[in-house]
Amino acid sequence: MQSGHSFSSKFSVASFLALTFLSYSIPNVAQASCGAASCFLNVGNQPSVQPQGTLRTDMSYSYVPQKGPQNRVAAVNLKTKEQILDEHQEISTISQQLQMNLNYGVTDHFTLQLSVPVIFRDHDHRVEVGIEPDSGHHEGEGEFENFDTSGIGDIRLMAKYGFLPSLRSLLVFGAGVEFPTGQFEAQTGGHGAGVVEEPSLQVGRGDYGVIGHVYQAYELIPHSLNQFLSYTYRHTFQNKFGYQFGDTHIVSGGLIYNITSRFALSGQFNYIYNVGDTLRSTLSQAGGIGTGLSGETDIDTNLRRRSVSNTGSTNLLFTPGLTLNFNDSTSWYFYAQVPLVQDFNGGLEQGVSFLTGFVKFFNVNDAG
Numbered sequence: 001m002q003s004g005h006s007f008s009s010k011f012s013v014a015s016f017l018a019l020t021f022l023s024y025s026i027p028n029v030a031q032a033s034c035g036a037a038s039c040f041l042n043v044g045n046q047p048s049v050q051p052q053g054t055l056r057t058d059m060s061y062s063y064v065p066q067k068g069p070q071n072r073v074a075a076v077n078l079k080t081k082e083q084i085l086d087e088h089q090e091i092s093t094i095s096q097q098l099q100m101n102l103n104y105g106v107t108d109h110f111t112l113q114l115s116v117p118v119i120f121r122d123h124d125h126r127v128e129v130g131i132e133p134d135s136g137h138h139e140g141e142g143e144f145e146n147f148d149t150s151g152i153g154d155i156r157l158m159a160k161y162g163f164l165p166s167l168r169s170l171l172v173f174g175a176g177v178e179f180p181t182g183q184f185e186a187q188t189g190g191h192g193a194g195v196v197e198e199p200s201l202q203v204g205r206g207d208y209g210v211i212g213h214v215y216q217a218y219e220l221i222p223h224s225l226n227q228f229l230s231y232t233y234r235h236t237f238q239n240k241f242g243y244q245f246g247d248t249h250i251v252s253g254g255l256i257y258n259i260t261s262r263f264a265l266s267g268q269f270n271y272i273y274n275v276g277d278t279l280r281s282t283l284s285q286a287g288g289i290g291t292g293l294s295g296e297t298d299i300d301t302n303l304r305r306r307s308v309s310n311t312g313s314t315n316l317l318f319t320p321g322l323t324l325n326f327n328d329s330t331s332w333y334f335y336a337q338v339p340l341v342q343d344f345n346g347g348l349e350q351g352v353s354f355l356t357g358f359v360k361f362f363n364v365n366d367a368g
Contacts, residue, residue: 048172048215049162050105053365058101060357066093068349072286074309076279078196078241083281084296085309089142090348091124093201097153099357104364111160113174117153119182119203122146145188153182153203158211168219178209184239199243199277200311206239220255228268229253242305246275246312254319266321270337276312276345280305315350316341329361 050056075087098118105111126142158176165171182204188197199205213232220227230252238244254268283300321335337353344350 048170048174048217049109049111049160050103052105052108053363054105055362055364056101056103057360057362058099058103058357060097060099060101060355062095062097062099062353062355064095064097064353065351066095066348067091067351068344069346071310071346073346076198076243076281076308078199078243078279081242081279081281081303083279083283083306083308085283085285085299087286088125088127088145091126093121093123093348096120109162111162113156113158113160113176115156115158117155118151119153120148120150121201121203122148123201147188147197147201149183149186149197149201149203151183151203154178154205154209155181156211162215168222170215170217172213172215174211174213174215176211178205178211178234178236180204180207180239196241199239199241199245205236205245206241206243207237209234209236224258226256226258227254228256242280243308244278246277248275249273262325264323264325266323268319268321270315270317270319272313272315272317274311274313274315277308278305279308310346312345313347314341314343315339317350331359333357333359 070090072086072089074083074085076083097120100116102114103111104113124144124146126144128142156176156178158174160172160174162170162172182202184199184202184204184206186197186202188195211232211234213230215228215230217226217228219225230250232248232250232252234248234250236245249272251271252268254266256264256266258264280303282298282303283306285297285299287296317337317339319335319337321333323331323333325331333356335355337350337355339350339352342349
């Protein structure tokens with residue numbers, strides 16, 4: 001059985017030096033045509049590898065608002081294979097997520113990670129801008145629609161291998177699979193009731209995905225100041241509607257300063273690049289803004305794979321955070337994520353976002 005001193009030492013390494021950027025709390029950073037749906041926090045709150053027989057449990061909550069310019073954006077009808085440019089006007093999206101992360105050290109170098117998200121999403125927009133309502137005080141403002149969805153998202157299973165090139169450095173390689181467990185066929189109850197809602201507003205993507213990441217950390221000042229850098233790649237395969245989310249590339253780097261053995265501060269920069277989504281569809285243009293300008297104009301009636309308008313994004317964020325250790329096996333963390341430079345291709349933009357959670361370590365290898 002491990003001593004308390006040994007477990008405390010391993011806990012310190014796991015919670016500070018071995019922070020990694022691959023966090024599912026906010027697993028989904030692809031921007032789709034509704035401009036809000038799949039944006040989540042990306043912060044280094046997950047450990048890289050665990051000591052053999054150690055189980056790290058992490059329960060977190062994240063809050064991500066998206067507002068910004070209320071542009072008219074494209075919509076896609078998945079069943080009829082249509083993409084309609086400028087179909088509706090964005091207002092806002094609020095994404096909240098509860099997530100359980102389990103990390104188990106199979107050996108001192110090999111760890112399995114299971115991530116289970118529960119997503120809550122609230123999206124507002126207006127359709128028929130300039131046309132509905134057609135009279136009264138709100139003439140031309142369009143018809144307001146709200147779409148709420150919730151449920152278990154796509155579950156992720158990761159395998160991570162870490163080793164120490166030196167006594168003060170750490171290198172981790174990881175790979176994993178996302179399973180299509182989340183709902184991806186939820187239907188709208190407003191205008192056009194019964195139509196499958198935008199892919200970006202669903203809690204799932206509808207097909208399997210693969211994840212890869214590399215993580216590096218170095219103790220600049222032993223037991224006090226740590227540096228980390230990571231790269232994450234995500235690819236999702238085409239779902240049954242022929243919709244494919246674009247690949248995601250994430251680069252993160254920062255510092256962690258242990259003020260005391262119980263309290264640490266961190267700061268990191270997160271660069272997120274989302275490739276635009278694609279869909280095999282026709283293409284049309286919605287009517288212009290103004291009373292009487294209704295209807296749609298066909299642009300290309302041929303079914304072909306094409307980029308989905310208003311998807312793809314580039315985002316640079318600064319993420320300060322703090323960690324408080326209550327004892328050798330329990331801690332609490334909090335992160336705020338502040339956008340610095342954004343390009344969301346006409347869609348809603350991520351606002352200041354928050355992530356908080358509790359971590360509990362269990363030594364399940366006490367026998368002997």
